[in-house]
Amino acid sequence: MMTRRSQIKRLYLDLDRTLYMTDRALKLVAEECEKLWRDKGITAQRLIQEAPRYYSSEDPNALRTHEFFRQMLAYGVDLRTEGGRLRDSLSKYDLLFPDARDLLDYVDTLNDLEVKIITFGEEDFQKFKLSLLPRLAKYPVIITMGEKATYIRRHEKKTPSLIVDDKTNPSLPAWCEGVLLDRTGNTSSKDLDQESGELVVNGLDAIKSLITSTRSVDLI
Numbered sequence: 493m494m495t496r497r498s499q500i501k502r503l504y505l506d507l508d509r510t511l512y513m514t515d516r517a518l519k520l521v522a523e524e525c526e527k528l529w530r531d532k533g534i535t536a537q538r539l540i541q542e543a544p545r546y547y548s549s550e551d552p553n554a555l556r557t558h559e560f561f562r563q564m565l566a567y568g569v570d571l572r573t574e575g576g577r578l579r580d581s582l583s584k585y586d587l588l589f590p591d592a593r594d595l596l597d598y599v600d601t602l603n604d605l606e607v608k609i610i611t612f613g614e615e616d617f618q619k620f621k622l623s624l625l626p627r628l629a630k631y632p633v634i635i636t637m638g639e640k641a642t643y644i645r646r647h648e649k650k651t652p653s654l655i656v657d658d659k660t661n662p663s664l665p666a667w668c669e670g671v672l673l674d675r676t677g678n679t680s681s682k683d684l685d686q687e688s689g690e691l692v693v694n695g696l697d698a699i700k701s702l703i704t705s706t707r708s709v710d711l712i
Contacts (some may be wrong), residue, residue: 507611660688
């Protein structure tokens with residue numbers, strides 16, 4: 493194994509609950525769907541309560557996603573053709589975390605840092621979320637239905653990297669370091685997660701110093 497001191501050259505940023513206010517957005521999406529399609533029997537309460545029926549797995553411990561497009565289709569709304577109406581009605585909301593905007597402004601000043609968005613979920617729904625976040629339009633996006641670590645290990649070029657996620661990413665390649673974002677504050681920032689050993693941060697402001705610090709990176 494070859495190890496050298498190196499600055500981070502690539503930053504992977506998770507989407508849901510890292511950059512995107514997923515929980516707030518779900519409530520707003522449900523409310524806007526009710527306004528647009530109440531004649532089809534859609535209410536915000538019904539949409540949220542019935543969402544678990546449209547998870548890709550019934551196992552709460554499994555890697556699963558909300559198949560929102562399938563849920564809406566069951567109510568008679570095909571978002572592949574009618575999604576523009578919902579997007580327009582949501583355009584008045586800012587669904588990017590403030591510290592996410594601040595971090596992106598910062599990384600845009602670093603010419604030698606590559607930034608990628610990496611997200612798990614149904615492709616249509618994840619693309620819809622991204623369409624609500626024009627600030628992210630300039631960055632390459634990876635959408636996967638499998639483990640992010642597996643995707644990175646199999647498809648990404650080796651270079652000193654960080655991935656910031658609100659969930660741990662076991663089995664990352666040696667050249668990619670995981671950082672666990674805990675917005676709940678239940679874990680002290682800069683502690684190590686007991687199970688994964690990943691560094692914990694309570695907000696994205698902490699990522700700036702991690703990007704610019706020199707660290708030991710295993711390249712093989």
